Amino acid sequence: xxxxxxxxxxxxxxxxxxxxxxxxxxxxxxxxxxxxxxxxxxxxxxxxxxxxxxxxxxxxxxxxxxxxxxxxxxxxxxxxxxxxxxxxxxxxxxxxxxxxxxxxxxxxxxxxxxxxxxxxxxxxxxxxxxxxxxxxxxxxxxxxxxxxxxxxxxxxxxxxxxxxxxxxxxxxxxxxxxxxxxxxxxxxxxxxxxxxxxxxxxxxx
Amino acid sequence: xxxxxxxxxxxxxxxxxxxxxxxxxxxxxxxxxxxxxxxxxxxxxxxxxxxxxxxxxxxxxxxxxxxxxxxxxxxxxxxxxxxxxxxxxxxxxxxxxxxxxxxxxxxxxxxxxxxxxxxxxxxxxxxxxxxxxxxxxxxxxxxxxxxxxxxxxxxxxxxxxxxxxxxxxxxxxxxxxxxxxxxxxxxxxxxxxxxxxxxxxxxxx
Amino acid sequence: xxxxxxxxxxxxxxxxxxxxxxxxxxxxxxxxxxxxxxxxxxxxxxxxxxxxxxxxxxxxxxxxxxxxxxxxxxxxxxxxxxxxxxxxxxxxxxxxxxxxxxxxxxxxxxxxxxxxxxxxxxxxxxxxxxxxxxxxxxxxxxxxxxxxxxxxxxxxxxxxxxxxxxxxxxxxxxxxxxxxxxxxxxxxxxxxxxxxxxxxxxxxx
Numbered sequence: 023x024x025x026x027x028x029x030x031x032x033x034x035x036x037x038x039x040x041x042x043x044x045x046x047x048x049x050x051x052x053x054x055x056x057x058x059x060x061x062x063x064x065x066x067x068x069x070x071x072x073x074x075x076x077x078x079x080x081x082x083x084x085x086x087x088x089x090x091x092x093x094x095x096x097x098x099x100x101x102x103x104x105x106x107x108x109x110x111x112x113x114x115x116x117x118x119x120x121x122x123x124x125x126x127x128x129x130x131x132x133x134x135x136x137x138x139x140x141x142x143x144x145x146x147x148x149x150x151x152x153x154x155x156x157x158x159x160x161x162x163x164x165x166x167x168x169x170x171x172x173x174x175x176x177x178x179x180x181x182x183x184x185x186x187x188x189x190x191x192x193x194x195x196x197x198x199x200x201x202x203x204x205x206x207x208x209x210x211x212x213x214x215x216x217x218x219x220x221x222x223x224x225x226x227x
Numbered sequence: 228x229x230x231x232x233x234x235x236x237x238x239x240x241x242x243x244x245x246x247x248x249x250x251x252x253x254x255x256x257x258x259x260x261x262x263x264x265x266x267x268x269x270x271x272x273x274x275x276x277x278x279x280x281x282x283x284x285x286x287x288x289x290x291x292x293x294x295x296x297x298x299x300x301x302x303x304x305x306x307x308x309x310x311x312x313x314x315x316x317x318x319x320x321x322x323x324x325x326x327x328x329x330x331x332x333x334x335x336x337x338x339x340x341x342x343x344x345x346x347x348x349x350x351x352x353x354x355x356x357x358x359x360x361x362x363x364x365x366x367x368x369x370x371x372x373x374x375x376x377x378x379x380x381x382x383x384x385x386x387x388x389x390x391x392x393x394x395x396x397x398x399x400x401x402x403x404x405x406x407x408x409x410x411x412x413x414x415x416x417x418x419x420x421x422x423x424x425x426x427x428x429x430x431x432x
Numbered sequence: 433x434x435x436x437x438x439x440x441x442x443x444x445x446x447x448x449x450x451x452x453x454x455x456x457x458x459x460x461x462x463x464x465x466x467x468x469x470x471x472x473x474x475x476x477x478x479x480x481x482x483x484x485x486x487x488x489x490x491x492x493x494x495x496x497x498x499x500x501x502x503x504x505x506x507x508x509x510x511x512x513x514x515x516x517x518x519x520x521x522x523x524x525x526x527x528x529x530x531x532x533x534x535x536x537x538x539x540x541x542x543x544x545x546x547x548x549x550x551x552x553x554x555x556x557x558x559x560x561x562x563x564x565x566x567x568x569x570x571x572x573x574x575x576x577x578x579x580x581x582x583x584x585x586x587x588x589x590x591x592x593x594x595x596x597x598x599x600x601x602x603x604x605x606x607x608x609x610x611x612x613x614x615x616x617x618x619x620x621x622x623x624x625x626x627x628x629x630x631x632x633x634x635x636x637x
Contacts, residue, residue, distance in 0.1 A: 052423035052424060052425050054379050055371070074483070082279065085344050102426065161367065163459065163569075167461040167465025167468065168461050174464050251577065258630070260628075263577065287484065287546070364568075364577070366572065
């Protein structure tokens with residue numbers, strides 16, 4: 023029986039893989055290329071985190087991420103046209119993935135004995151770096167640097183985790199709070215079109 | 228005396244470095260930039276693999292890869308114009324490199340105790356990730372995601388390795404079979420213009 | 433009390449972060465994206481080096497790099513327009529950073545027992561890889577492969593370090609010589625517009 027967290031992890035991986043596969047398909051990648059981009063989107067952030075923390079990347083210990091990406095590929099191939107009408111659903115899934123990946127990244131770093139400021143960076147990396155790798159592969163400027171509140175939501179959630187922990191709340195409460203804060207920050211920022219300001223500079227290259 | 232595998236490794240490194248140096252030169256990189264791109268193309272896949280497997284990258288233990296890339300640079304500088312007529316020769320060398328790098332990647336992962344599904348990914352990464360790094364450096368969409376059977380040949384070869392092993396054939400036979408399968412898959416796919424299908428989706432960005 | 437090297441390290445980090453933040457702002461990244469690019473420019477080279485040397489990246493042990501990047505962000509936001517007139521000042525700072533990062537990279541590798549040819553590569557990576565990561569993030573062809581003497585100055589400085597060491601000069605003298613050689617190579621190359629030649633090839637893609 024999979025636990026609740028495993029189910030959320032599966033949903034998050036699926037949603038992230040879908041986002042990579044869709045963007046790769048739009049660039050006319052073949053299905054193998056789309057699979058690789060989808061997989062890199064789903065596990066890239068966690069892999070970078072695990073390289074920095076010097077532990078074996080999670081996807082190398084469990085084939086579930088490969089299988090999950092394969093299901094995402096089949097899903098896009100079969101329901102490709104319908105997906106456009108499901109954008110809102112995927113936005114919710116993607117935000118769930120972002121929230122969960124952040125919680126996992128922060129929790130893993132804390133468990134390994136890193137200070138909180140490192141853990142918050144690792145949580146944000148887990149959530150957001152996959153999307154950066156995806157955008158580098160499809161040769162676009164990474165979306166998260168320019169549009170919407172994305173990685174910033176991870177940072178806010180990580181700070182909430184930290185506040186919960188220093189005020190003596192247990193790790194269970196801290197994790198749930200962190201996840202909800204990431205999720206709500208992302209949802210509300212998109213709903214109310216809240217953007218971060220751009221630095222004014224018009225510099226030469 | 229270098230062994231047979233070392234000679235093949237040298238040929239593969241040389242061919243991969245040439246491909247990086249040629250594409251970098253076409254983008255008007257200076258010779259130092261071309262050297263760096265050639266080196267990254269040759270050793271990038273193995274380096275990523277070794278980072279994930281948490282072992283010291285091979286090129287840090289033996290300067291042969293640096294020397295081999297330097298020879299490739301001299302070769303391109305001297306025979307630049309002739310190279311266009313040697314495309315078929317380089318295609319063969321490149322395919323030998325792909326086959327050998329895959330065998331090395333799978334074998335190294337198995338020797339470190341990883342399961343076969345990880346080893347096949349590592350073999351494919353060893354063969355194909357260098358080309359992805361090259362294309363990111365020269366700011367192009369990675370070729371292997373869009374054109375021809377490339378990384379897919381590594382996966383097919385890795386599966387052949389696995390089938391040989393589970394049917395009880397020794398590691399020597401498995402490795403040779405794997406290499407031949409990668410080589411033939413690549414050669415035949417290009418000869419008969421076999422491509423993987425593209426997912427149908429025409430998604431918005 | 434910070435040591436002299438720590439002050440130089442701070443100046444180098446600040447200058448590298450500024451360069452990332454300015455280029456990101458010019459591409460209309462929001463301030464969070466600009467901060468991430470600035471941070472990656474400043475610590476990216478050292479992080480890659482530390483991943484390859486299998487040690488914990490320096491920025492994960494001391495929040496000074498995060499703080500330094502934050503100061504650089506405030507600086508660009510406040511003095512954005514003035515910065516154009518300070519290009520020469522930043523060029524000097526950037527060259528100091530390049531020199532210092534190279535010395536740190538070579539010294540750290542030697543201290544870990546690697547041979548000199550590995551140490552020179554690690555020194556050059558520490559100095560130059562951050563700029564490559566920055567240019568990949570903003571989706572430009574890495575500048576250092578095409579323009580001016582940049583990474584090449586690190587290599588020259590690394591060779592000077594090696595010559596000092598083999599001729600029996602102490603590590604202190606070797607480090608200062610290395611830093612000065614990197615700094616002067618860069619400054620003189622730019623002042624006298626010395627470029628490396630381009631390989632002649634006009635290859636097809």
